[in-house]
Amino acid sequence: MLKDLPRSFYELKSIETLDLSGCSKFANLDDDLWKMVSLTTLLADNTAIRKVPSTILRLTNLKCLSLCGLKASPSNSLPSLFWSWVLPRKITKPTNLLPPSLRGLTSLQRLSLKDCNLTDDAIPKDLGSLFSLQELNLQSNSFRSLPSSLNGLSKLRRLILDYCANLNAIPELPNNLKSLEARNCTSLERIPNLSEISNMDTLSLTNCSKLIEIPGLVKLLKSLRFIRMEGCSNITDALKENILQGWTVSGFGGIFLPGNNIPEWFPYVDEGASVFFEVPQNIGCNLKELIVCIVYSSCLDNIVSQDLTSISVINYTKGTMCTSRPVAIDVVASHEDHLWQGYLSNHAFNLEGCDEVEVIVDFGPQFSVKKTGVSLVWDKVINDKMIQYASGSNEDANVLGEDNAQADIKSKRALADGDAGPSHGSSDEDRPPKRLRSDPNTEMSIDEHA
Numbered sequence: 001m002l003k004d005l006p007r008s009f010y011e012l013k014s015i016e017t018l019d020l021s022g023c024s025k026f027a028n029l030d031d032d033l034w035k036m037v038s039l040t041t042l043l044a045d046n047t048a049i050r051k052v053p054s055t056i057l058r059l060t061n062l063k064c065l066s067l068c069g070l071k072a073s074p075s076n077s078l079p080s081l082f083w084s085w086v087l088p089r090k091i092t093k094p095t096n097l098l099p100p101s102l103r104g105l106t107s108l109q110r111l112s113l114k115d116c117n118l119t120d121d122a123i124p125k126d127l128g129s130l131f132s133l134q135e136l137n138l139q140s141n142s143f144r145s146l147p148s149s150l151n152g153l154s155k156l157r158r159l160i161l162d163y164c165a166n167l168n169a170i171p172e173l174p175n176n177l178k179s180l181e182a183r184n185c186t187s188l189e190r191i192p193n194l195s196e197i198s199n200m201d202t203l204s205l206t207n208c209s210k211l212i213e214i215p216g217l218v219k220l221l222k223s224l225r226f227i228r229m230e231g232c233s234n235i236t237d238a239l240k241e242n243i244l245q246g247w248t249v250s251g252f253g254g255i256f257l258p259g260n261n262i263p264e265w266f267p268y269v270d271e272g273a274s275v276f277f278e279v280p281q282n283i284g285c286n287l288k289e290l291i292v293c294i295v296y297s298s299c300l301d302n303i304v305s306q307d308l309t310s311i312s313v314i315n316y317t318k319g320t321m322c323t324s325r326p327v328a329i330d331v332v333a334s335h336e337d338h339l340w341q342g343y344l345s346n347h348a349f350n351l352e353g354c355d356e357v358e359v360i361v362d363f364g365p366q367f368s369v370k371k372t373g374v375s376l377v378w379d380k381v382i383n384d385k386m387i388q389y390a391s392g393s394n395e396d397a398n399v400l401g402e403d404n405a406q407a408d409i410k411s412k413r414a415l416a417d418g419d420a421g422p423s424h425g426s427s428d429e430d431r432p433p434k435r436l437r438s439d440p441n442t443e444m445s446i447d448e449h450a
């Protein structure tokens with residue numbers, strides 16, 4: 001029920017945090033706001049505030065400003081009066097929520113303006129003057145473009161543009177950016193050259209269906225941990241191939257791309273959620289990593305799964321099992337086929353030559369894994385070709401040995417000479433991979449195929 005604050009409240013000079021979020025009837029921030037000289041955090045999400053007083057620019061200690069869900073009120077100009085008469089009462093003709101300039105907020109590190117119905121004219125052109133800004137959230141707004149001064153935000157680490165359905169181009173970005181999130185920007189056609197943003201860690205462009213090329217992306221494939229491009233149905237096959245072959249980041253992360261085929265350079269491929277193979281014995285070489293690639297889809301659409309994905313590696317030769325969770329972010333469910341590819345360090349698996357191994361992928365009950373492929377990365381020259389690899393670790397890996405009662409893995413299958421090797425598809429001549437089933441005596445055992 002709070003609608004306002006008494007004028008004397010703004011005389012309080014020791015308050016550091018003012019949180020008004022959810023006070024849906026609160027409509028007025030007084031011009032005396034500037035007197036709260038110790039204020040570092042101002043949160044006013046989902047309030048009735050329609051205009052931020054320009055005196056906010058005098059809060060030189062302000063580090064966090066969040067105004068999500070605010071809708072600017074129409075001005076008294078003739079065009080605005082016209083729109084208020086023509087448009088339905090529920091629709092608000094947007095005007096400037098923010099002051100025309102943000103110069104003065106020299107300490108601001110985080111600015112959130114999600115779902116404020118901001119148009120091109122409502123975003124201050126001097127965004128670049130916020131030289132301390134590290135995170136900028138402009139999600140779910142109406143603008144078509146962003147001011148070029150965005151490039152001047154030298155400390156910006158995270159830019160969030162999700163669900164900006166009218167955005168058709170992103171201007172040049174600062175070189176220190178680590179995360180660009182522009183999911184469901186359905187009008188987006190152009191993004192800047194990314195080649196100079198050498199520290200970028202996350203690129204999320206899910207459902208940007210009009211995108212065809214990502215300039216400079218190939219140069220970032222050794223640093224990007226997440227590449228999210230589900231639903232980007234118009235990107236070229238050449239770009240997809242360059243991403244899949246050039247990405248080398250081990251451990252937590254992965255690539256999400258549209259597609260229904262495991263790349264041809266994967267030697268071990270099988271239908272379904274698992275693949276069985278024998279690790280070749282390469283004398284003088286150490287196995288560094290496993291590259292896992294799957295084709296998956298869902299019976300659901302436009303749903304975000306909350307289930308944690310996992311990859312289990314069973315070593316039948318040594319009687320061990322390791323479960324890794326390389327992707328802890330949400331996976332978008334879609335009827336369309338998509339690829340996920342990830343690098344897993346062999347440090348946790350400890351696979352060696354002649355080990356009989358099965359890799360099992362679990363993306364949760366909402367997803368169907370249609371194909372699974374594995375490729376191995378070694379640390380030295382094989383067949384006159386240097387195999388590149390990136391060091392890393394499998395986060396959240398859990399290794400279970402023979403003595404662990406929760407993973408009593410007993411190899412019952414004795415392969416004859418020549419039986420071990422790549423699994424390519426599911427023809428009658430191929431021997432099916434091993435599977436696990438429940439056993440009353442042990443929690444896990446091997447179900448032999450005839």
